Amino acid sequence: MASVLPAAEEKAAYVQRMFGEIARRYDRMNRLMTFGQDVRWRRMLVHAAALPPGGRLLDIATGTGDIALEALRQVPGVRVVAADFSLPMMEVGRQKPRGQALAWLAADTFHLPFPDDAFDAVVSGFLLRNVADVAAALAEQRRVVRPGGHVVSLETSPPPDTPLRPLIQFHLQRVIPLLGRLVSGSGYAYQYLPQSSVAFMEPEALADVFRSVGLRHVRYKRLMFGTVAIHIGVK
Numbered sequence: 001m002a003s004v005l006p007a008a009e010e011k012a013a014y015v016q017r018m019f020g021e022i023a024r025r026y027d028r029m030n031r032l033m034t035f036g037q038d039v040r041w042r043r044m045l046v047h048a049a050a051l052p053p054g055g056r057l058l059d060i061a062t063g064t065g066d067i068a069l070e071a072l073r074q075v076p077g078v079r080v081v082a083a084d085f086s087l088p089m090m091e092v093g094r095q096k097p098r099g100q101a102l103a104w105l106a107a108d109t110f111h112l113p114f115p116d117d118a119f120d121a122v123v124s125g126f127l128l129r130n131v132a133d134v135a136a137a138l139a140e141q142r143r144v145v146r147p148g149g150h151v152v153s154l155e156t157s158p159p160p161d162t163p164l165r166p167l168i169q170f171h172l173q174r175v176i177p178l179l180g181r182l183v184s185g186s187g188y189a190y191q192y193l194p195q196s197s198v199a200f201m202e203p204e205a206l207a208d209v210f211r212s213v214g215l216r217h218v219r220y221k222r223l224m225f226g227t228v229a230i231h232i233g234v235k
Helices: 008-034 037-048 066-074 087-094 134-144 165-184 189-199 203-212
Strands: 056-060 079-084 103-106 119-125 145-156 216-223 228-234
Touching: 008 037, 008 087, 008 165, 008 189, 037 066, 037 119, 037 145, 037 216, 037 228, 056 066, 056 134, 066 079, 066 087, 066 119, 079 087, 087 103, 119 134, 134 145, 134 203, 145 203, 165 189, 203 216, 203 228
Parallel strands: 056 079, 056 119, 079 103, 119 145
Antiparallel strands: 145 228, 216 228
């Protein structure tokens, strides 16, 4: 399969355009690609953020707001900013039940429009493999979280070298692009997403980046046969 991964300097514009095109079918594709497991992962992600009742959460690269809405379900009185640079994705999220309870914001992950120490936690789902500079994105998340607060990411990982690897690669390289064409109408988007997963760093390497920007007590949990990981760091 030919690569559809953009050059680093073109990545932001490419990703923004791609997510805008698939916004209406994004949630359905997530359920299909992950066999519904993404719902459980988001629950785990919000739990790992350790938000206090009435706390403040930033969900950066919120997409259609599934993580932000999960926080509303889990944490009494939580105040959530749902931020993204894809306006079509956020428009889909605003139409969901309780979507109007979120503070939606167009924002650049490298230049968050908040003062230092503004949130009890910052979370992201499937953001980091889509940015040109992972360390810069994490450093900005660390800046806006309060001391003692958590930075938590849910991200894909390259398939580990196990007996299941050929089956996982078949799912990534053949099944997901086919589903993407049938369900979303976008062939290139669902070639990019699996290719960006395979090309992304291993979980331990991502943990090192968390540490490099000054986050402490860094840990991670691998999920879905090692193809997804939740990383946690504390400011």
